[in-house]
Amino acid sequence: MKEIIKSLQNSKYFYIIISGMDGKYAYVNQHYADEFNYIHESFAGQPYYITMHEDDRYTCEEVSKKCFANPGKLFPAIIRKHDGKGGYIYTQWEYLAMFDDDGKPEGIFCLGYNITEYVADKQNLEGAMDKIERNSTLLTRIAFQQAHLIRAPLTNILALTAILNKRAGDDELRSLCEMILESALKLDYTVRNIVENINISEDETKD
Numbered sequence: 001m002k003e004i005i006k007s008l009q010n011s012k013y014f015y016i017i018i019s020g021m022d023g024k025y026a027y028v029n030q031h032y033a034d035e036f037n038y039i040h041e042s043f044a045g046q047p048y049y050i051t052m053h054e055d056d057r058y059t060c061e062e063v064s065k066k067c068f069a070n071p072g073k074l075f076p077a078i079i080r081k082h083d084g085k086g087g088y089i090y091t092q093w094e095y096l097a098m099f100d101d102d103g104k105p106e107g108i109f110c111l112g113y114n115i116t117e118y119v120a121d122k123q124n125l126e127g128a129m130d131k132i133e134r135n136s137t138l139l140t141r142i143a144f145q146q147a148h149l150i151r152a153p154l155t156n157i158l159a160l161t162a163i164l165n166k167r168a169g170d171d172e173l174r175s176l177c178e179m180i181l182e183s184a185l186k187l188d189y190t191v192r193n194i195v196e197n198i199n200i201s202e203d204e205t206k207d
Helices: 002-007 030-035 054-069 116-167 171-206
Strands: 015-020 025-028 075-082 088-099 105-114
Touching: 015 030, 015 088, 054 075, 054 088, 054 105, 088 116, 116 171
Parallel strands: none
Antiparallel strands: 015 025, 015 105, 075 088, 088 105
């Protein structure tokens, strides 16, 4: 343990904390001290929870209990830390119970690092996936409306125009019928094309 602490004393990425059985900091490495010096200039002897979100104290307590119940095993925890600006950063930790030479509980060893960017990326990705899902639902609704609510009466117009064209008594009326029929066919093609493109987009999203 001492070798690990010594090797990571000057780490630029990892935090090291040792909390005593009294719930106070017994040791922090330089990286942790530098990162959170806006909370306190010297952590030794300070309560372990002064850097964290109030709700995460319960997480620390529960993980610590697991550590002492399972000596030698590491247990993970995500803890929110004050960022000095009214917000929080996210940190990932692994806890390990420490015992003295007589086997009595001595404290908790914690190794952690900043995962704020990872959490932000994950939240952005989840937001994007939710938006895609909402858009997919909207596209499905549009496709249904195009396929059923619009094409159904359009089909009737095509059929009626064809019948009227056959019964037309003069060339002028027949010409008008043909113009209506041509426009209706173009509209039907456009609607079918929209529906097909929506279905293709949904299939690509699923893949």
